[in-house]
Amino acid sequence: MSATTLELSVPDKERVIRAAIEAKEFAYSRYSKFRVGAALLTVDGQIIKGCNVENASYGGTICAERTAFVKAVSDGVTSFTALAVTSDVPDAISPCGICRQFIREFCAQRMPIFLVPGDYDARLAKGEGDGGVKESSIAELLPQSFGPEDLEKPRHPGA
Ligand SMILES: O=c1ccn([C@H]2C[C@H](O)[C@@H](CO)O2)c(=O)[nH]1
Ligand SMILES: [Zn+2]
Numbered sequence: 001m002s003a004t005t006l007e008l009s010v011p012d013k014e015r016v017i018r019a020a021i022e023a024k025e026f027a028y029s030r031y032s033k034f035r036v037g038a039a040l041l042t043v044d045g046q047i048i049k050g051c052n053v054e055n056a057s058y059g060g061t062i063c064a065e066r067t068a069f070v071k072a073v074s075d076g077v078t079s080f081t082a083l084a085v086t087s088d089v090p091d092a093i094s095p096c097g098i099c100r101q102f103i104r105e106f107c108a109q110r111m112p113i114f115l116v117p118g119d120y121d122a123r124l125a126k127g128e129g130d131g132g133v134k135e136s137s138i139a140e141l142l143p144q145s146f147g148p149e150d151l152e153k154p155r156h157p158g159a
Helices: 010-024 062-073 097-106 122-123 146-154
Strands: 036-042 048-049 080-087 113-116 135-136
Touching: 010 036, 010 048, 010 062, 010 113, 036 062, 048 062, 048 080, 048 135, 062 080, 062 097
Parallel strands: 080 113
Antiparallel strands: 036 048, 036 080, 113 135
16 A cells, blocks of 8 residues: 555455446547546445546547546445546556546545556556556645635634
8 A cells, every 4th residue: 555545455446447447448539539537436336437528619528537526426426435547548647637626526635546557458468467557646646735625614704
């Protein structure tokens, strides 16, 4: 376990990584041709997948990570134990700024976020034990962040 993350079982880690790879298959990335898959593991062991969904009005695009969160939250699920993200590029990508703020809303500071290389399976086949997965957390990806608790703090007397 790295200093920044909460403990997760090896099967759960493999499950959420595998789900992110599967989610990438449905990426609607006709403009960028950049496929991204994400998966959330919920506190009750459910997997929720998301892919990026682009739009002819480019700004309407939603990232894979936010797709997964929106699917979960709109089904009443708001507690998560892990997130995995992958693309087709060998260097594991890391969530964009907007998605980091989304993660901040729903996840513990030290919840594991697995950044999975696009060639994960090829790396495993070559005997690279962990497939090159990087483990991070929202504490690391979005330091000194603003979050839900900040809105609960008392206001100064003049406000
Ligand atoms: O972490 C990321 C980074 C990018 N994208 C998507 C948005 C867009 O569809 C494409 C190129 O930016 O990749 C994601 O889904 N997640
Ligand atoms: Zn994003």
